[in-house]
Amino acid sequence: MRKSLLLVFLCLSLVIGHGANGTLIGLNNSFSSNHITRTKEPETVNVSITPGRKDAMFDAKHPVKYFIEVANTYKTSEEGKIQVEVKTDVGGTVGKSEIAIKLKGNKTKKIEWDLPMQDPGFYDIVVTINLTDYDDTVRNVFGYKPFEINTPVHRPADFDAFWQKAKDDLSGVNPDYVVTPVDSLSTPTHRVYRVEMNSLDNVRIFGWLTIPRTKGKYPVLYGLGGYRIEMHPLKFDDFAHFTINVRGIGESNHKINPGNQEILTLHLVDKNKYVYRGIYMDCLRGLEFLLAHENMGLDASRIGLFGGSQGGTLAWILAALSKKVMFCVVDNPTYCDYTENYKICINKPQPEGGFVIKFLKDFLKKHSSISKDKMLNTLSYFEAQNFISDVNCPVLLGLGLLDLTAPPTCTLSVYNKLSADVRKRSEVFAFPNLAHEVPMEHNTFKSTWFYENFANKLLTSKR
Incomplete structure (x- = not known):
């Protein structure tokens, strides 16, 4: 998973911008x-x-x-x-x-x-x-x-109220943004900044912002990372690049996870304390940072999201939480439908069955008083299918059919729950010979797809 996501980022940095x-x-x-x-x-x-x-x-x-x-x-x-x-x-x-x-x-x-x-x-x-x-x-x-394909939806009755409360709690936290130029990472063509901010529960998170030096207002590519992958600055000729390292990655890990447990199951016993409540809000706070810093040469009306594996899911969910997103590029998204994922992978040998189900099985072994059904009920507050109907931007989805970390049944079922209008503006590419990855040529196509869908707006974005 980590290797494939890094390849995606590397490719994007290279191609966006130019018988019987x-x-x-x-x-x-x-x-x-x-x-x-x-x-x-x-x-x-x-x-x-x-x-x-x-x-x-x-x-x-x-x-x-x-x-x-x-x-x-x-x-x-x-x-x-x-x-x-x-x-x-x-x-x-x-x-x-x-x-x-x-x-x-x-x-x-x-x-x-x-x-x-x-x-x-x-x-x-x-x-x-x-x-x-x-x-x-x-x-x-x-x-x-x-x-x-249309798998059953496991949507808690208080789902909307639960996430409205999370957003309200986030709005009560002073972000205290700090933006610091990093000369050692900047180049003659790009300025690189380290950004810091407070997120939910006053957890301090950090990320990177890269902006071309040529004067203008640049559309922003907001990259979201895979499971426990620390993100780094990328440089694009025609776009600003932003990424945030959510809680549990890098410097924040010692505060929220002093025992260095698996992030996927950290505080899973309580939906109000489960770490992904904070992770999803970290992504939203990162978007708020962009909206608050247009004066740095950012065109906040043109923000696109991209990510693979967990990063793909974060992109989908952030697009559902905010209408300020113009598009999503999503590869092999995890956490789509935990119940279906569990049924598909529970009897598969490891590591073939994927890290998601492995960590959940380990969690149940350590917490014998918690039933599988109770665990899956908590996870239903965090699975992508319960957010997806609120996504109103086009999606480019790539998936490997041999993937058991993000099984295609789960991925396509979530995609199919997008509105008919969104699906009309979206595309899916499936790769029969691959598991939790996409081929290099698809990474190249992402650039083409982006330019084809947003060329007119990009041409008028610099002024």
Whole structure:
């Protein structure tokens, strides 16, 4: 997670500114493609499975289809069977089928496999091959009618009142902003400032502001960090850059977390003391800082958010808490739907099951008096799906279909809860071969997407 988010930031800093036929009966959705090679020197059997659509996202007009290619480089024939099983994301078998296969030496066979589906969702496709001298299992994920996925909402009756109280408490804290130029980080083209402020419960947080030296009023890219990742200043030719290190990161950690516990479960026993109540308010206070400092050359009417993993969720939630946000760029957002995430990952081996569920399982082991349902009820105040209907800006969403830290079912279900108008102005890009990351080319596309959506406003922003 940390490596992928750093790659996103690095890329943004660089680019912004300038056969046989088998049929399986009764399946659901999930997408992915994978290529696995097993070698047996000096000969091999190569097996690859590839979805019929590049992003492995299927629907009624584009039925689920996979191509299984088996290349035998042994000199002798290989024979056996290929089995295809489709499972729901929680592990239930939807359908299973198999065919016999015989492959002569130095020959390749490509098999087209149709998977009739009905229900929206993401599904595992598990291909098992057993040959004379070769056995292997390959797993992929594909989606069927993914934009119809709609998981149940677990929204507390006092959700709005709870967050209004948090915002009221924040407004009662004097921010006491301090802005300090940092000559050692500044360059001939950019000024870098360290910023400090008081947030909820008078916790002192800090961050960075970078502004081009050329006179003008610059749109602001507000970057939000992943889990326990300390943010650093970035430099863009056409934009100011701002980021805040929320409580639990860097200097504030010793005050709020002297025992250096896992931040995800810090004070989880009480929703009013849970650390993410403060973290979400830290992000809002950072936005308030920008609105209060237009005189530094900031165009506070043009603020965009970007983040990956936890940072993606923080971007979504901040956009819901304030209407001052122009757009969100979100990759693999966590904390979308804790209940669904728990069901999907609870029986997955670690680390495959992702850090979120691992830390929650550890929490329940240490607090035997707290039930899973009580824990999930507390977390429902903090999951993205309960904020998402208040987002009114366009969203660019990137997700890896093999991701179990931010399972695609949870991510797409939240996206689908955006209003129809917002979805019309938004885009989704899915990557079948990736887990908790996006490819470098998507990072490049983020720049293109931003410029295409806001080019006219950006051209008039410098004056």
